[in-house]
Amino acid sequence: MEFVFTEEQAMIGETARAFFAENATSERTRKAMAADGIDRDLWTAFCQELGLSGIGIPESAGGAGLGLVELAIIAEAAGAQVAALPMLGSLVLSAQAIAAGGSAEQQAARLPGLLSGEVVAGYVHDAGITADGAGLSGSAGFVAHGGSAQLFVVTSNTGAWLVPADGPGVTVTPLTSMDQTRPYARVTLADAPGEPLADPAAAIAAAHRAGFVAVAAEALGGAQAALDRTVAYARERVQFGRPIGSFQAYKHRLADLMIEIEQARSAVYWAACAVDEGSDEAALAVHAAKSFAADTFFLCAGNMIQLHGGIGFTWEHDAHLSFKRARAIQSMLGNGEWHREQVATMILGEAA
Amino acid sequence: MKLGFSAADEAFRQECADWLNAEMAGEFRDIKGITKLTASPERRKEWEQRLGEAKWGCIGWPVEWGGRNATLAQQVIFAEEYARAGVPGRVNHIGVELAGPTLLAFGTEEQKQRFLPGIAAGKTIFCQGFSEPGAGSDLASVRTKGRLENGEWVVNGQKIWTSLAHISDWIFVVTRTEEGSKGPKGLTFLMMEIDQPGIEIRGIKQINGDAEFNETFFTDARCPADSLIGAVGDGWKIAMGLLAFERGVSTLGQQMAFRNELDELIAAAKANGAANNPLIRQRLAKAEIGLRLMRYGALRMLSNTDHSKIDGAALTYKIQWATWRRNLGELAMDVLGQAGEVAEGSEYEWDTLPNLFLYSRADTIYGGTNQIQRNLIAERGLGLPREPRGDV
Incomplete structure (x- = not known):
């Protein structure tokens, strides 16, 4: 039984946690929130100095190799700090789509820019996007960091294309977004020229698989951080002559959060491992991980506000960063009900 | 990080499954599938003795005391295959999992001689x-x-x-x-x-x-x-040492029994049309996810060799499974509807699912109630201040 991190995986975790804890500070994140939701210096340092941006992308495609377990470890560390980075759209969804579904030429042309952070890619997915020859039409309302992207990976349920953000027929409308660390843009395509990826089915499957796992890992990191900060507060805040964390009404709620987080941790690394090993369980596991971890993060972030009392409701405190990120994670890439319906279909033997 | 067991462990799994399935198809077929702990006690005592004769009764014990010196992984696998084969729960669970290990750890040579052979042979309950x-x-x-x-x-x-x-x-x-x-x-x-x-x-x-x-x-x-x-x-020290033996090995076997219960519930939901109800589908999916997460939580716990730090998966395991099973019982009744509330033609004997609904109320009480579990998690896992004690 070896369902524990290897030494190398533990080291990646330590490196990533130290990097984000030191650099993705509340002050810097808030500066990014007031702009386009990207801490540029952090992004450049992560992509170019830390050497972890290519993880989860095969070496043959210019990445650093390794798999979703290692990618999840990094996403968990970034999520713990609610870091303002276009990691999900650019390095996970778009890069995975290109690595899995792009031709060798497409990989060579696009991936180096994404992995170095010089190009930010946005992932545009909508079942209603249609292709008429090379021209794409349709729109997607919620493209994470779409307002900052230079390149879009556009997918429908059957097709996948590369579309430059400044290309003809492309309209990008940044949207005021509740989660300012990952603001949305609406992307509208009106007969916009798209370059088809060589294997669209592989691109879509890889992007979604990795996206579900990475966003679940991010939620896990966020949930654990929300609990840790609330526990610290529970030990120092005194009311009625006792630390409030000594009251059962309070400590039992914190215990409930830990119970959920431990399950979310199992979910994330089970799913990541199942995908990496090509296990039969992978299809079910990624839905389980995404829905469970997202709900766990929201539960923890909501309790973070409640258990901090009034200070938790202020703009100054970081609780709302977690709360808004958690809500966004619940909705994106399929909500919990959709993911659980996929699981229900599988266990009831109805899967096509 | 790996999900599965080694090839050698999988070969061992096959050996366990072959033996258990043969027994459950042969002399002991009458007790296969019994889930109630009190049913057929005499036959199940005979089954304990059969396990003892074949050296499958206490495989984690040293060879000299009738065991196989099995590794943790092998013990887990045996427990899993035991439940998968539909073998009823051990009537000497306490002897094999608690009394025996306590004697091995704290007993005198003379006490080991007196008790261990009988437990290993399935004759001392x-x-x-x-x-x-x-x-x-x-x-x-x-x-x-x-x-x-x-x-x-x-x-x-x-x-x-x-x-x-x-x-x-x-x-x-x-x-x-x-x-x-x-x-x-x-x-x-x-x-x-x-x-x-x-x-x-x-x-x-x-x-x-x-x-x-x-x-x-x-x-x-x-x-x-x-x-x-x-x-x-020394009574408290011994009792606490004994309770520490209880965890771990039997978890995956217990989960296999839960798997059987959930499968029966899924089949019932398909049969009576409840599986078409979107709310029931959501809850079935949650139950499935919860069971899978229990398995990987247990594997994290069993894979962990660093005992210097608090193991969150281990600390939260009891309340996790107990609450999961209680929820499953409630879901079972919502799936069955009023048909689950009658046991036509019996005195007061319940089929697996209605019985699960009733019995699972005990799961969140015995072995440390959910309330006590939350105290333990908050105090040991999160380092929160201890509950003030009354002066009794």
Whole structure:
């Protein structure tokens, strides 16, 4: 039984946690929130100095190799700090789509820019996007960091294309977004020229698989951080002559959060491992991980506000960063009900 | 990080499955699929002996005491295959999982000689005398008294929730042997033979109509002076050491039994159309996800070799499975509807799913209630201040 991190995986975790804890500070994140939701210096340092941006992308495609377990470890560390980075759209969804579904030429042309952070890619997915020859039409309302992207990976349920953000027929409308660390843009395509990826089915499957796992890992990191900060507060805040964390009404709620987080941790690394090993369980596991971890993060972030009392409701405190990120994670890439319906279909033997 | 077991372990799994399936198709086919712990006790005692003869009774024990010196992974695999094959729960679970390991860790050579061969052979059935009417969650407040008199221990008092005492041969009892002592001090751990005039057992009828648990009364009950494990006053240390043996190995086997329950529920939902209800589908999916996460939580716990740090997966496991199973019972009744509330033609005997609904109310109580679990998680896992104690 070896369902524990290897030494190398533990080291990646330590490196990533130290990097984000030191650099993705509340002050810097808030500066990014007031702009386009990207801490540029952090992004450049992560992509170019830390050497972890290519993880989860095969070496043959210019990445650093390794798999979703290692990618999840990094996403968990970034999520713990609610870091303002276009990691999900650019390095996970778009890069995975290109690595899995792009031709060798497409990989060579696009991936180096994404992995170095010089190009930010946005992932545009909508079942209603249609292709008429090379021209794409349709729109997607919620493209994470779409307002900052230079390149879009556009997918429908059957097709996948590369579309430059400044290309003809492309309209990008940044949207005021509740989660300012990952603001949305609406992307509208009106007969916009798209370059088809060589294997669209592989691109879509890889992007979604990795996206579900990475966003679940991010939620896990966020949930654990929300609990840790609330526990610290529970030990120092005194009311009625006792630390409030000594009251059962309070400590039992914190215990409930830990119970959920431990399950979310199992979910994330089970799913990541199942995908990496090509296990039969992978299809079910990624839905389980995404829905469970997202709900766990929201539960923890909501309790973070409640258990901090009034200070938790202020703009100054970081609780709302977690709360808004958690809500966004619940909705994106399929909500919990959709993911659980996929699981229900599988266990009831109805899967096509 | 890997999900599965090694190839050698998988070969061992096959060996376990082959033997268990053959037994359940042969001489013991009449007990296959029994889930109620009180059903067919005599046949199940024979099954214990069959396990002993074939050296499958206590595979984690050393070879010299009738075990196989099996690795943790092998023990887990055996437990998993045991449940998968539909073999009923062990009537000597307490002997094999608790009494035996306690004797191996703390017993004298003479005590090992006296008890271990019988447990390994499936002939000495043990039960556990810890809880009392006034010592439930607060286990250290036991009042059952023991005193040494003419080379014998004489015990007076009452234990409760002694699971399967009515079919057991021996009971281990935590007694207060130091007059006036309080809490964990002054306790002694005794092994007592049940068949004697000073011990009386009365069944406790449970909410499901069954009587797995008992009250055990001690009125000048006796055992020889050398029946104690450890020293006089070591009772709490021994009892806590014993409870630590309980965790881990049997978890995946227990989960396989849960798997069987969930599969039965899924089949029922498909059969009666409940599976078309979107709300039920959501809850079935949650149950499935919860069960899978239990498995990978257990694998994290079993894979963990760094015992210097608090293991969150281990600390949260009890409340996790107990709550999951209680929820499953409630879901089962929502799936069955009123058909689950009648047992036509029986006295008061319930099929697996309605019985699960009733029985699972005990899961969140025994072995540390959910409330106590939350205290433990908050205090040990999160380092929050301890609950203030009354001065008793």
